Amino acid sequence: MSWGKNSGERLKDEMQAHIDLEIQQNVEAGMPLDEARLVAMRRFGNVLWAREKSREIWGWLWAERLWQDIRYALRGLKKNPGFSAVAILSLALGIGATTSMFSLIYAVLLHPVPYSDWQRLTYPVYLNDDQPTSPERWFSVTWPQYQQLLKANCIEDAVGDDDETSEITGHDIPEEVTLTFITENVSNFLRVPALLGRNIQPSDAEAAQQQAPIVLGYEFWMRHFNGDRSVVGKTLELDHKPYAIVGVMPKDYAWAYGLYAPMSLLPARERNVLPIMKLKWGTSLDSANAEIGALIHQFAKETPQYFPSRFRMHLEHITDRIVTVVGHTLVLLFAAVVMLLIIGCANCSILLLARGMSRQSELAVRAALGASRYRILCQLIVEALILAITGSLLGILLAYWMARLIFSLFPDVFMHESVVRINLPILAFSVALALVSVLLFGLLPSLRMSRPDVSKMMQATGRRVAGRSGQARSLSTLIAAQVALTTIIMGAAGAAIGGFMQMTHRNLGYDPAHVMSVPVPLRPHSYLTREGRAAYIQSLQTRIAALPGVSEVAVSANATPPHSGSNLIFEILGVPSAERLYLRANFIDSQYFSTLHIPLLQGRLWDETENTRGSAVAVINETLARRYFPNGNAIGRQIRTPTLTFQSGDPGQVVGVSDTNGWLQVIGVVADSFNDGLDKPVQPALYMPHPRFMWMGTQFLVRTQGSALASLHEVQRAILSVNPDQQTGHNVRDLNEWIEEQPEFKQQRLFSILFGLFSGLALALALVGLYSVVSYSVVQRTNEFGIRMALGAQRNHILWIVCRNIGITVSSGLLAGLLIFLSLHRLLAHWTQNSYSSPLILLAVAALFLLCAASACIMPALRGASIDPMQAVRYE
Amino acid sequence: MPTKDNEDQLGLLQGTLDLLILRTVALGPVHGHAIAKSIELRSREVLQVGHGSLYPALQRLIKQGLIAGEDGTSENNRKARFYRLTAKGRKKLFAETSKWQRLSEAVGRILTPLAEEAK
Numbered sequence: 001m002s003w004g005k006n007s008g009e010r011l012k013d014e015m016q017a018h019i020d021l022e023i024q025q026n027v028e029a030g031m032p033l034d035e036a037r038l039v040a041m042r043r044f045g046n047v048l049w050a051r052e053k054s055r056e057i058w059g060w061l062w063a064e065r066l067w068q069d070i071r072y073a074l075r076g077l078k079k080n081p082g083f084s085a086v087a088i089l090s091l092a093l094g095i096g097a098t099t100s101m102f103s104l105i106y107a108v109l110l111h112p113v114p115y116s117d118w119q120r121l122t123y124p125v126y127l128n129d130d131q132p133t134s135p136e137r138w139f140s141v142t143w144p145q146y147q148q149l150l151k152a153n154c155i156e157d158a159v160g161d162d163d164e165t166s167e168i169t170g171h172d173i174p175e176e177v178t179l180t181f182i183t184e185n186v187s188n189f190l191r192v193p194a195l196l197g198r199n200i201q202p203s204d205a206e207a208a209q210q211q212a213p214i215v216l217g218y219e220f221w222m223r224h225f226n227g228d229r230s231v232v233g234k235t236l237e238l239d240h241k242p243y244a245i246v247g248v249m250p251k252d253y254a255w256a257y258g259l260y261a262p263m264s265l266l267p268a269r270e271r272n273v274l275p276i277m278k279l280k281w282g283t284s285l286d287s288a289n290a291e292i293g294a295l296i297h298q299f300a301k302e303t304p305q306y307f308p309s310r311f312r313m314h315l316e317h318i319t320d321r322i323v324t325v326v327g328h329t330l331v332l333l334f335a336a337v338v339m340l341l342i343i344g345c346a347n348c349s350i351l352l353l354a355r356g357m358s359r360q361s362e363l364a365v366r367a368a369l370g371a372s373r374y375r376i377l378c379q380l381i382v383e384a385l386i387l388a389i390t391g392s393l394l395g396i397l398l399a400y401w402m403a404r405l406i407f408s409l410f411p412d413v414f415m416h417e418s419v420v421r422i423n424l425p426i427l428a429f430s431v432a433l434a435l436v437s438v439l440l441f442g443l444l445p446s447l448r449m450s451r452p453d454v455s456k457m458m459q460a461t462g463r464r465v466a467g468r469s470g471q472a473r474s475l476s477t478l479i480a481a482q483v484a485l486t487t488i489i490m491g492a493a494g495a496a497i498g499g500f501m502q503m504t505h506r507n508l509g510y511d512p513a514h515v516m517s518v519p520v521p522l523r524p525h526s527y528l529t530r531e532g533r534a535a536y537i538q539s540l541q542t543r544i545a546a547l548p549g550v551s552e553v554a555v556s557a558n559a560t561p562p563h564s565g566s567n568l569i570f571e572i573l574g575v576p577s578a579e580r581l582y583l584r585a586n587f588i589d590s591q592y593f594s595t596l597h598i599p600l601l602q603g604r605l606w607d608e609t610e611n612t613r614g615s616a617v618a619v620i621n622e623t624l625a626r627r628y629f630p631n632g633n634a635i636g637r638q639i640r641t642p643t644l645t646f647q648s649g650d651p652g653q654v655v656g657v658s659d660t661n662g663w664l665q666v667i668g669v670v671a672d673s674f675n676d677g678l679d680k681p682v683q684p685a686l687y688m689p690h691p692r693f694m695w696m697g698t699q700f701l702v703r704t705q706g707s708a709l710a711s712l713h714e715v716q717r718a719i720l721s722v723n724p725d726q727q728t729g730h731n732v733r734d735l736n737e738w739i740e741e742q743p744e745f746k747q748q749r750l751f752s753i754l755f756g757l758f759s760g761l762a763l764a765l766a767l768v769g770l771y772s773v774v775s776y777s778v779v780q781r782t783n784e785f786g787i788r789m790a791l792g793a794q795r796n797h798i799l800w801i802v803c804r805n806i807g808i809t810v811s812s813g814l815l816a817g818l819l820i821f822l823s824l825h826r827l828l829a830h831w832t833q834n835s836y837s838s839p840l841i842l843l844a845v846a847a848l849f850l851l852c853a854a855s856a857c858i859m860p861a862l863r864g865a866s867i868d869p870m871q872a873v874r875y876e
Numbered sequence: 877m878p879t880k881d882n883e884d885q886l887g888l889l890q891g892t893l894d895l896l897i898l899r900t901v902a903l904g905p906v907h908g909h910a911i912a913k914s915i916e917l918r919s920r921e922v923l924q925v926g927h928g929s930l931y932p933a934l935q936r937l938i939k940q941g942l943i944a945g946e947d948g949t950s951e952n953n954r955k956a957r958f959y960r961l962t963a964k965g966r967k968k969l970f971a972e973t974s975k976w977q978r979l980s981e982a983v984g985r986i987l988t989p990l991a992e993e994a995k
Contacts, residue, residue: 014957015931017950018909022927024952045926053932057939 011054019044069382076383083355086768087348091391093761094344095430096398101337102426103403105330116191120279122315124292129310140272145299149275152295154288156280159189160273162266166238167727177220178258179238181266197232197247204262211235211244215260221248289314333751336492336758339485343762345434346482347769349441353475354776356444377443384442392431399427410750444474479773480813486766487817487849493759494841500752509673510561511597512735516708517560518715519729521697530655534612534691537698543718544702549711554595554701557690559586562674562739565685572628573638573663583624584675584683585641587690593670595703603635603668606689614657614691618664622672624684638663639686656693664688678745708734767856774806774857778864789869802861810853818842893933898961898969901943905958907950908934934959942968
């Protein structure tokens, strides 16, 4: 037995028959028909109640009711598409933005790299006591020393890598690549599965292989093979030796720009190994530092030529650098996004409240018809839940999409080995918050109906109430809060964007337009004398300068801005100093300044002869002159960098000049240009003729008439015409690229874009909320307006009434927001690297918001004021 | 208008009402109105709440499988639904009736000891 579809009908008929029979019997007993009917009905009791109770017995009533409620709610939402769309979108945006942002932050801060046990991976860093501000990362040890490191107590395992430069031969483009020789345990150590084929594995240590195996890094694979998936098994020739390609590693794996080969291919005595060490579980960094430090100092005694005379060593986690740089600002961004979530929920709540207020009469009628408070509550809950669930589902989709979008647009801001996954706890939190706020504000209208004072309610329909009720107060508070939050976000966006614009428009001190840097590496064991090397570089330079599209060429060994020069201690003759003084030492030729458009302020530059000879002359920048020669008498003074010596016993690597105990005479002062990144002040700098200290390679700064990179091919041919074996390094860059590649530039750009986006969204949401609220209130008060106008009120007065209330709310919210932003700004200024504060932002934000809010409110207000009073009075 | 009082009252008397219905139906198939009239004759109190409250009780008994309903024609040639006792219902009726009888016997024995001793 069950309650079928027809059972309801049947029961109705049955009860009707019962009543009819009773009526008949009453009539037969002598009652008049009317009285008979009345008595019969009274005797029966409430028919509806009996029907409902009978239904209930069968237990599925709740499901049917739920279905009814759902259908009713969906119908209601469809009839108000504007309301539904905005409410759902508000929730979705809030949830999506919060979740995606938090997932990104989580990925960067908490799980930045895909290696297993990444928290235990460290590498050694030493600080030269003579130059403690520039730590030397990635220094290498010999193979026997590496073996000793492996045996250390605190080390569970290690991986060693040795980067060598190789040339791809047997191809038409003699491209230069980095070949990383890696110890064969790397696949078990890092446990990152290969994208194609396999990684280097322990069995590669055995030499008996047909062809030496090689694994491609992702970027190299994309650049050189264009992502060809059939590349596994093909042969690649390096330095005239064939290698078999056995695999390709994924995008988030280290050394993605090059190739990897097993360490066994490199003879042991040639290995300079960079160790990456995995500490044992529970080992503290201090104890590891002590043990490894002792070992490293021992190595320094064994092979002093690879180590500075005095240094301190410590271990650094592989993720240390990226986390501190990006972390703080990301947290701020997350705070902004949480505010967006709150604004989204608030917006939805505002819409619900406003709509609820206009439904008072509908609810009252339903109560009068017999609906219990419980039933009405149920129905409102269902409506709210449908909104919340739809919004949440959309929000989840949005979260995935936004996270992927942001990560793909700005992959370099995060450590390039990071992978982003959606963080489930924060998603759950956002959804929960959305649900709670939607339920709360969706139900607020019905909670007012404590005792069904139905008649009063039906008469005092919301349309005629002119005063402010409790609900109207909550609504105003919500709106004010939303406005305040929006203002704060807009202020933050203003600060971020302002900071970014400031950074890009600062006077760099040099002109990067149409200049590219072309690296020219020298082959090992070539040009072993200073004269030979200098002459060779000069010949290349002359040949490039002769090209028609080239205006100027300069030599810059280590002076490509905005990070230029080596950090060295210096001394001024006759000026003893208690503390250590530092400057940036640059090795250039005298064309450098004219190529970069850096003006000479005092004195002169050295000429070609002095350049070729590597004379003991130097030029200093403004900062150095101002700081150490405040009387303006820098010219003629002597400066030297005592630590800049080269071991003459180091054949073939560095050649230079060693004379006059290193004292250089200052012959000129040039204007400042950024040399320590874009966001740090200019460091004191010293410029010397490059033949004084020549490495195995240098760079040319080529200024062209048109786009610099377009002339690269010609420049390369010019170089090859001097020496057919001379390659150009693979990272030729436009100087503008150098600027845009700086992490601080990219970060600032990312954050200003994101902040701008979020504040735009917040503003849009707030405006839509305002518009809806004003619309609803106008509709509610149509009657009242009609009466007022009939009594003689002008249209302007109506407009004023509508705007007055909302104006007060918005203004108080705006004020609160601005005040909070000001106090927060001060607090946070020291926490982020880039603090930009200007009263202009606040003014701009306030003005923008007021303008937008006014336009959002004006339209419905105008509509309200232009109603025909006769129609308005009769409006129901 | 349904009030809370109605529901409470019915709740207390559910058991008794069910039994009365079973007893009435046991005499042969009968429709809702006749059941109401019959019970009314026997006990005014129980059905002070109204004939309508009979119907949920009937549904409950149907759900428990104690009675079954089928369509038929009433005395005034109207379509009506007739209810009869099922086998399960008959068993339940006997069980409940015996329970009542034992209860009343026990009470009777307690209340008239002197009469027995006097015998």
